[in-house]
Amino acid sequence: MGYTITEKILARAAGLPAVRAGQDIKAKPDFVLAYDFPGYTDVYFKTMKEDFGIERVAEPERFGIFIDHMVPTATAKEEELHINTRTWCAENNVPLFERHGIGHQVAAEVGYATPGAFVVHFDGHVSQLGTFGTLAIGLRRNVMEAFVSDTVSIRVPDTVRVNLRGSLRPGVMARDVFHHLVRRLGPSSCRFQVLELGGPSVAAMSTEGLQTITGLAMFTGALTAIVNPDPVRLDYALPRARKKLEPVSSDPDARYSAVHDIDLSDLEPIVVVPPTPADTHDLTEFLGLEINAGYLGSCASGRLEDLRAAAKVLEGRRVKTGVSLHIVPTSQELMAAAAREGLVSTLVEAGAFVSSPSCDYCFGRIATMTAGQRAVSTGTLNVRGRMGSPDSEIYLCNAAVVAASAIEGRIADPRPYL
Amino acid sequence: MSEATLNMPVMKGRVAFIFDEVNFDVDQIVGVKNIKITDVAELAQLAMQTYDPDFAKSVRPGDLLVGADNFGYGHPHYPPMKAMRHLGIAGVIAESFSPGYWRGEVSMGFPQVSCPGILGFVRRWDEIEVDWAAGVVRNHSQGTEIPYEPLPQADAEMIEAGGLVPFLKQQAAQQREQKDHANVSGT
Numbered sequence: 001m002g003y004t005i006t007e008k009i010l011a012r013a014a015g016l017p018a019v020r021a022g023q024d025i026k027a028k029p030d031f032v033l034a035y036d037f038p039g040y041t042d043v044y045f046k047t048m049k050e051d052f053g054i055e056r057v058a059e060p061e062r063f064g065i066f067i068d069h070m071v072p073t074a075t076a077k078e079e080e081l082h083i084n085t086r087t088w089c090a091e092n093n094v095p096l097f098e099r100h101g102i103g104h105q106v107a108a109e110v111g112y113a114t115p116g117a118f119v120v121h122f123d124g125h126v127s128q129l130g131t132f133g134t135l136a137i138g139l140r141r142n143v144m145e146a147f148v149s150d151t152v153s154i155r156v157p158d159t160v161r162v163n164l165r166g167s168l169r170p171g172v173m174a175r176d177v178f179h180h181l182v183r184r185l186g187p188s189s190c191r192f193q194v195l196e197l198g199g200p201s202v203a204a205m206s207t208e209g210l211q212t213i214t215g216l217a218m219f220t221g222a223l224t225a226i227v228n229p230d231p232v233r234l235d236y237a238l239p240r241a242r243k244k245l246e247p248v249s250s251d252p253d254a255r256y257s258a259v260h261d262i263d264l265s266d267l268e269p270i271v272v273v274p275p276t277p278a279d280t281h282d283l284t285e286f287l288g289l290e291i292n293a294g295y296l297g298s299c300a301s302g303r304l305e306d307l308r309a310a311a312k313v314l315e316g317r318r319v320k321t322g323v324s325l326h327i328v329p330t331s332q333e334l335m336a337a338a339a340r341e342g343l344v345s346t347l348v349e350a351g352a353f354v355s356s357p358s359c360d361y362c363f364g365r366i367a368t369m370t371a372g373q374r375a376v377s378t379g380t381l382n383v384r385g386r387m388g389s390p391d392s393e394i395y396l397c398n399a400a401v402v403a404a405s406a407i408e409g410r411i412a413d414p415r416p417y418l
Numbered sequence: 419m420s421e422a423t424l425n426m427p428v429m430k431g432r433v434a435f436i437f438d439e440v441n442f443d444v445d446q447i448v449g450v451k452n453i454k455i456t457d458v459a460e461l462a463q464l465a466m467q468t469y470d471p472d473f474a475k476s477v478r479p480g481d482l483l484v485g486a487d488n489f490g491y492g493h494p495h496y497p498p499m500k501a502m503r504h505l506g507i508a509g510v511i512a513e514s515f516s517p518g519y520w521r522g523e524v525s526m527g528f529p530q531v532s533c534p535g536i537l538g539f540v541r542r543w544d545e546i547e548v549d550w551a552a553g554v555v556r557n558h559s560q561g562t563e564i565p566y567e568p569l570p571q572a573d574a575e576m577i578e579a580g581g582l583v584p585f586l587k588q589q590a591a592q593q594r595e596q597k598d599h600a601n602v603s604g605t
Contacts, residue, residue: 024571051583052590124518140518141525141582148586149593153572187441188488192517221488223517276492278441383443383492385450 002251004159005228006194009135009248013118014151021158021255026151030117030243033126034143035066035103035359036085040122044147045088052148060093061242064112066103067096069359074366101331101357104128104215104299109333111240115229115247120146125299125380127222128215131207132237133229133247135194138218157223158257159250160190163199166265171415173309173398174209175301175378177262178216179270179280185260187278191221193257196228196250201264203230208303215300216380219277271376271411272396275384283401286411293375294319294406295387296352296399297328298362301378306399307338311346313403313417319351320409325402326367327352352406364388376405425578427529429509429548431480433540435469437512442485443492444499444519453495461501477505482546484536485512490519499523511536511548511555511566524573527581531555533566 003011003018011019013027034041048054057063065085070078082098089096100106104125107113115133119126124138137154139145145152162181181195195217197210210227217225227233228249238247269283296302296310307329319325327347329335335357338344347354360366362379369375369388374395379387382394397405400414407417445453452464466473483502489512499507509529513536523530531548533539533555540546544559554563569577572585579585 047583051587138518140521142521142576144582145586145589149589153575153589155570155572187491188514188516191488191514218518221491221516276441276443278491381493383445383450385453386493390450 001255002253004194004196004254004256005133005226005248005250006135006159006196007156009116009118010156012116019156021156023156024153025156026153027118028151029062029120029146030114030245031062031064031112031119032143032146033064033066033103033107033112033119033121035068035123036081037069038081041065042081042084044144045084047144048147054148057092057094057147061095063092063094064107064110065089065094065096066100066106067098068101068103068106068357070365071099071358071360099332101329101333102299102359105211105303105330105334108132108211108237109240109331111242113237114241114243114245115234115237116245117243120152124218124224125215127217127224128211128299130214130217130224130226131210132233133227133249135224135226137224158193159196159254160185160193160222161196161198161256161259163259163261164197164201164205164264165199165261166201166263167204168264168267170418171400171413172267172269173305173400174205174212175396175398176267176270177209177264178213179272179396180262180267181213182219182278183270183280184262185220187219188221189258190217193222195220195222195225196256197225198228198250199261202227203232206305207233207236208305211303212300269398269401269413271401272382274382274393274395277382277396283397283411283413286395287413289395289411290374291376291395291405291410292323292373293367293369294323294325294402295328295361295367295375295377295379296402297326297330298379299330299359300380301399302328302330303334304337304341306378307343307347309398309400309414310403311343313400313414314350314352314407315346317350317407317417319406323406323409324367325352325406326361327354328361329357331357376402376411378402426550426574427508427577428480429482429511429529429531431482431508431545432478433484433542433544433546434477434481434507435466435473436484436537436540436542437489438486438537440487441491441516442489444490444494445492447498448501453497455497458500458504461497462504465498465501465505474505477507479506480508481506483507483510484540485510486537487513488516489514490516494519494522496522496526499526499528503528509548511546513537524576525582527577527579527584529577531566531569533564535564539564
């Protein structure tokens with residue numbers, strides 16, 4: 001019986017010849033990542049010093065800290081948090097990435113998405129590094145274990161394999177693939193397991209699309225998602241890799257707890273209806289519902305293919321008066337590329353409010369909605385109060401749907417615009 | 419069953435509430451509009467208002483909550499269960515848990531047990547008990563028992579230690595001990 005990519009990565013990280021799903025192990029993460037956020041990094045830094053007497057981390061190159069929330073700051077207290085983070089990173093010689101963009105995307109750009117690496121973070125959206133054959137798990141507060149010791153205590157997870165075949169039709173995007181997975185498999189289908197994407201269509205899917213799908217894995221209950229790295233992904237990741245590791249892949253006879261087949265050609269655009277990421281519907285069921293705001297961005301979406309889709313819909317058209325459309329590229333690297341392609345001018349000329357990368361739109365810190373307002377969004381989540389008032393609503397959908405809806409002022413089908 | 423579970427906190431009390439909604443978003447316990455309140459006494463008074471306005475009055479220290487499949491799905495915050503603990507709730511038994519929620523509460527040292535079949539096994543206010551040694555949940559009101567799923571070792575140890583930081587301190591102490599007495603095998 002062969003091994004999954006997850007079992008192989010964790011075996012190496014645990015210093016064992018082999019591990020199997022279900023085994024309790026202590027594994028040494030190759031990289032420990034975090035963004036600064038009150039109650040998280042400030043607490044880790046303090047606890048390390050005061051409770052564990054750790055003045056300096058032993059291997060600073062294993063760490064990576066991002067400043068992507070509260071960017072730019074709105075209060076002095078937020079700036080103090082950032083100062084604390086900058087100081088800690090400087091004292092510890094730990095790489096800090098401030099204002100490079102949303103950390104989970106930047107992590108890939110700067111080489112933490114090393115194929116074959118084991119990565120931990122507190123935030124589960126780090127799962128998107130799985131696009132590159134990296135096993136990246138969000139541990140919530142428990143990531144503190146990786147700050148105060150070399151290893152983390154985990155149980156080797158089982159794997160659910162999803163084989164993708166066929167190809168997406170126009171107007172259908174990676175977002176729809178993910179939300180379709182939640183619909184088909186269920187929001188608890190991959191609980192405490194790894195969602196492994198494979199099948200004949202993976203190689204043809206864009207890296208950005210795979211980042212979108214893997215980045216949202218938590219809403220299937222998965223601990224993370226992973227793709228066996230193919231030449232396209234290796235071409236991106238290997239030159240940037242921060243560590244020399246042999247990329248690994250699942251054996252053909254690896255054991256999966258379940259195997260599902262998805263034909264991409266069957267898929268339609270989807271909307272996820274508030275207040276839960278589990279409530280997925282065909283877009284056509286909700287056409288015409290009035291909206292006040294649109295948001296295109298986040299660690300899940302906001303990359304070039306999303307910006308291109310929106311630009312295609314918006315080119316030569318106007319965002320409806322009274323609708324606020326916020327477009328926030330996921331990273332500086334992507335924003336610069338979008339500018340070079342002329343996408344930024346197309347979006348701005350159509351009336352979109354285009355901002356530099358920040359996480360703040362996704363959780364309502366800015367562009368905050370009030371009671372009774374409704375948004376279409378490519379953000380990660382649609383729970384109550386996520387983008388402002390608990391009595392505002394978020395309909396999640398793909399970037400083209402956000403753009404079409406912003407033109408019409410109601411949930412709209414992008415396909416007539418393409 | 420790991421021997422660590424023999425020192426687990428007591429989970430013995432009445433079923434104070436049954437959340438029968440699958441994918442239950444725990445933030446609803448206090449209401450999203452109250453999620454930023456930091457005063458736990460205030461949160462406790464607001465808790466469960468939409469489910470049972472008399473909840474705070476009827477609950478007793480040691481009482482337990484019962485949940486359905488994928489309990490804690492969504493984007494769980496810590497205040498709801500802080501409020502519940504303030505009211506005396508001693509743990510949660512659910513059909514299954516959402517991993518993010520599970521991790522977060524285990525890191526607080528809050529005992530939780532995944533027990534397929536629990537919804538059909540209890541009625542509200544039944545006297546129940548988690549028998550850590552036997553690996554079962556007992557329903558004393560009905561004289562029945564049902565097995566629960568063994569906890570991952572690290573989770574059991576973290577709950578036993580009383581949460582993340584005490585658990586990590588324990589581990590650090592053990593590692594020092596192992597270094598000091600290289601000939602003594604670990605516990």
